[in-house]
Amino acid sequence: MQLNGAATLVTGAGSGLGAATAETLSRAGARVVAMDLNADGLAAVTARCGATPATGDVANEADVTAALDAASALGPLRLVVNCAGIAPAARVVGRNGAHDLALFERTLRVNLLGTFNVLRLAAARMQALEATPPDGERGVIVNTASIAAEDGQVGQCAYAASKAGVIGLTLPAARELARTGIRVVTIAPGLFETPMLAGLPEAAQAAIRALPPFPARLGRPEEFAAMVLAICANPLLNGTTLRLDSALRLPP
Structure with missing residues (x-):
């Protein structure tokens, strides 16, 4: 996929990945159209790179439609990268009783429903574009899961379930959209230097930083971005989930 001059939507663009x-x-x-609910973070990012800001909720059809309209006004929409997500922690049964069902529902709404909402609306636009040589490709949709989908830890039921859902929709979506030349690929990142991590206590951060086997460090957000570029460049990457995790397998 040729990115130069192509329109792109990136969700969750106000921080991190x-x-x-x-x-x-x-x-x-x-x-690039950069979408996020965090207007302040979005303003800082767009000021640095010149992207077009779009404040909105990925699970809201009107907000996503407006962001896609903004992207389509810039050129043919060839790439969408779904990075929006939340990662609340709660036990199935904690000190205060059973897991808050509303928290579980909200996590699924943002991480899974939001991803699918963007995917479906973007794919509808991409399939109307002119196919590009040599393979007749029209667009690429990159989703973000997590290694927690396979290695879910204590307190991660909501998060792990939502990210497992993202992995689960990847292959059927790719198979369906193949007829119109749209690829769907998911990245499952391991532990990365993001604001989500920075919010943890120092002791928890130190324990997390010691986990990756090699490289023995946390991932850098630009390394995630490099994987997005690699997916765009290699047309054989389709319908799969790529772990980006330094050989890490999360302990319980």
Whole structure:
């Protein structure tokens, strides 16, 4: 997929993996619309890379439609990267009783429903584009899961379930959209340097940093963005989930 001059939507672009992806794609020549609910974070990112801001909720059809309209105004929509997500922690039964059902529902709404909402609306637009040579490709949709989908830890039922759902929709979506030349690929990152991690206590951060086997460090957001570029460059990557995790398998 040729990114230079192509329109791109990146969700969750106000910080972390999404911010790095928006900035990397902008440097690669893509015309980026950066979407996030965090208006302040979004403003900082777009000021750095020149992306077009779109404040909104990925689980809201009107918000996503507006962001896609903004992207389509910049050129053919060839790439969408779903980075929006939340990672609340709660035990099935904790000190205060059973897991809050509303928290579980909200996690699924943002991480899974939001991802699918963006995917379906973007794919509807991509299939109307002119196919590009040599394979007749029309677009690429990159989703973000997590290694927690396979290695879910105590307190991660909601998060792990939502990310397992993202992995589960990847192959059937890719198979269905193959007829119109749209690829669907998911990245399952391990432990990365993001604001989500920075919010943890120092002791918890130290324990987490010691986990990856090699490289024995946390991932950098720009390395996630580099994987997005690699997916765009290699047309054989389709319908699969790629772990980006330094050989890490999370302990219970």
